[in-house]
Amino acid sequence: MNLTITEVPFGEGAVEAHMDTTSGELDLDLGKFEVPPGITRVRASVGVGHLLVTVPPGVAIDVDSHVDWGDSDVLGSEKNGHDVDHEVTRGGSGDPALLQLDLSVGAGKVEVRRAVR
Numbered sequence: 398m399n400l401t402i403t404e405v406p407f408g409e410g411a412v413e414a415h416m417d418t419t420s421g422e423l424d425l426d427l428g429k430f431e432v433p434p435g436i437t438r439v440r441a442s443v444g445v446g447h448l449l450v451t452v453p454p455g456v457a458i459d460v461d462s463h464v465d466w467g468d469s470d471v472l473g474s475e476k477n478g479h480d481v482d483h484e485v486t487r488g489g490s491g492d493p494a495l496l497q498l499d500l501s502v503g504a505g506k507v508e509v510r511r512a513v514r
Contacts (some may be wrong), residue, residue: 421442428512432494457489
């Protein structure tokens with residue numbers, strides 16, 4: 398399953414979205430998404446396969462990634478093996494917006510990267 402999101406009608410404040418698939422590739426492209434002020438929470442999971450999340454440039458992010466078997470690559474910070482928990486926080490360009498990602502893969506790879514301007 399390939400899922401690409403280029404525009405999400407989120408309002409202000411805390412909002413949530415959840416996506417999952419049992420196998421294959423889940424490609425969640427938030428690169429052009431205007432993150433509203435406050436906290437935006439996104440949960441995504443893949444049973445077996447590849448979960449790729451592209452985040453907007455300059456936005457503060459807080460990533461909590463879990464992989465049962467495989468790899469986690471969050472903005473260049475990498476971990477791999479069995480029962481991998483990977484937490485990465487990166488500041489933004491001063492905007493009052495925070496993108497919280499809760500990502501999981503049973504077997505495979507979690508990958509988070511920033512969109513190029």
